[in-house]
Amino acid sequence: QQPVQSPQAVILREGEDAVINCSSSKALYSVHWYRQKHGEAPVFLMILLKGGEQKGHDKISASFNEKKQQSSLYLTASQLSYSGTYFCGTRNAGGTSYGKLTFGQGTILTVHP
Amino acid sequence: DAGITQSPRHKVTETGTPVTLRCHQTENHRYMYWYRQDPGHGLRLIHYSYGVKDTDKGEVSDGYSVSRSKTEDFLLTLESATSSQTSVYFCAISESLSGTGYESDQPQHFGDGTRLSIL
Numbered sequence: 492q493q494p495v496q497s498p499q500a501v502i503l504r505e506g507e508d509a510v511i512n513c514s515s516s517k518a519l520y521s522v523h524w525y526r527q528k529h530g531e532a533p534v535f536l537m538i539l540l541k542g543g544e545q546k547g548h549d550k551i552s553a554s555f556n557e558k559k560q561q562s563s564l565y566l567t568a569s570q571l572s573y574s575g576t577y578f579c580g581t582r583n584a585g586g587t588s589y590g591k592l593t594f595g596q597g598t599i600l601t602v603h604p
Numbered sequence: 605d606a607g608i609t610q611s612p613r614h615k616v617t618e619t620g621t622p623v624t625l626r627c628h629q630t631e632n633h634r635y636m637y638w639y640r641q642d643p644g645h646g647l648r649l650i651h652y653s654y655g656v657k658d659t660d661k662g663e664v665s666d667g668y669s670v671s672r673s674k675t676e677d678f679l680l681t682l683e684s685a686t687s688s689q690t691s692v693y694f695c696a697i698s699e700s701l702s703g704t705g706y707e708s709d710q711p712q713h714f715g716d717g718t719r720l721s722i723l
Contacts, residue, residue, distance in 0.1 A: 493646065520709070521709045523709075523711065523712070531716075532694060532714040532715060532716050532717055533647070533694070533714050534714075535711040535712065535713065538709050538710075538711060540709060578646055578647065580647075580712070582709065589635055589652060589654040589660075589698075590635045590637075590698035590709075590710065590712070591637070591649065591652060591662075592649075592712060593649070593663075594639075594646040594647040594648070595646055596644060596645060596646040597646045
């Protein structure tokens with residue numbers, strides 16, 4: 492079952508902040524975040540491992556609460572280059588995963604000047 | 605650059621014909637994946653491979669088969685294409701290196717995609 496992302500879409504002006512959430516019904520080992528520009532391939536942003544880790548990538552950071560099976564992606568002081576569709580990919584806890592991920596349906600982020 | 609090449613990049617074909625998409629990687633990664641991407645569904649796993657001749661089904665495998673006879677090549681075949689298989693197909697690799705599947709987490713890197721239209 493796919494993780495659920497919210498919101499489905501968000502529109503910002505440059506400099507504004509946004510939060511994208513990813514929620515799973517299954518126990519998670521890790522959460523990955525990717526960004527995809529229109530007509531391009533998804534690009535890896537960061538991995539959050541269980542342990543409530545918060546990671547940063549420029550002004551983009553994320554947190555992972557494994558007890559709630561949720562992750563959030565924080566975009567601060569947004570730039571035009573942040574526009575795109577953001578996907579979370581989850582890896583379930585337990586068993587042999589072979590690196591498989593289950594992706595959410597995506598959140599479309601649009602940043603205007 | 606993860607050295608992933610998908611071919612063809614675009615293809616238009618007719619219902620009922622077989623179609624094969626190729627994914628080629630240059631860095632000897634063990635794990636490879638085929639996804640399809642449709643509006644509102646994100647990326648859905650079709651099949652994956654954890655080694656030469658080792659493959660398994662993903663969540664949307666009906667109507668698709670795969671083969672991996674060499675580490676560098678992972679082929680996706682639509683045995684008899686249907687209009688519902690019109691989609692963008694992405695191949696991905698995982699940097700996971702060592703022997704088991706439950707190891708340190710590594711990113712996936714994607715090819716540029718194949719846009720497939722079935723009329």
